Amino acid sequence: MTFEQILFILFAGIVVGGAASVLLQRNPLYSAFSLITTFVGLACLYVTLKAQFLGVVQIVVYAGAIMMLFVFVIMLLNIRDEDTAVDPNRFLVYLTIPLGAILLGALLYVVTKVNLAQPTGDEGGTVERIGTNLLTKYLLPFEATSVLILMAVVGALHLAKREKE
């Protein structure tokens, strides 16, 4: 087993452990913190895949900005314990295990068929390469994203604002 494979298993363990913890924690605040662990592990995996820029963006935007938003909202609301418990009487709970097994089996069946060798001499996702592509060849999706974010800002402000008495 090579050094890269050992690193992959280490990071994959962090990612899967964090993801399992998201499901097992009853308090959403602990779920959010577990998700941050998952994101950090994913950022490490991105770097091993030569996507350095996205690894940093994953930490700054996901673990930094998005998860802080979640944590703020969780702390803003008073969450009672009965809201967070899994209801054993819901039929979905019993359906989840077989459905999850079927989904995982189908995905793994497809995934194990893939066999592709990594090309050599590829410089990966540097800031220069991503920025050049984003502002020349893929300018339209980039600009469309800014419109989307503007809509999200206006929508979030409108939804969260207090109604006038």
Add this chain to the structure above:
Amino acid sequence: MVPLSWYLALSAVLFTLGAVGVFLKRNIISMLLCLELMLNAANLAFIAFSSFFGQVEGQLFVFLVMTVAAAEAGVGLAIVIAVFRNRETLDVDESNLLKL
């Protein structure tokens, strides 16, 4: 040398965990967190393919997915706050005005 199928298998596991979480959780914030898990599983698959094909397009797409995820989190949490203000609970089963 890590084979591509390892990354894709990890992505599949992550996606399944997220989907199972959306089914299991009753708390709307926990459901949103599991949604982020599924988005990140897709991102990992994108970056793995991008790296193994030696093309940067997959990484650009991940960049756009991250922006969409940020917008989704913003609007989603605003909806959570609005729901909580009206119903005083985060349980999705309690938000049943449209139910017959």
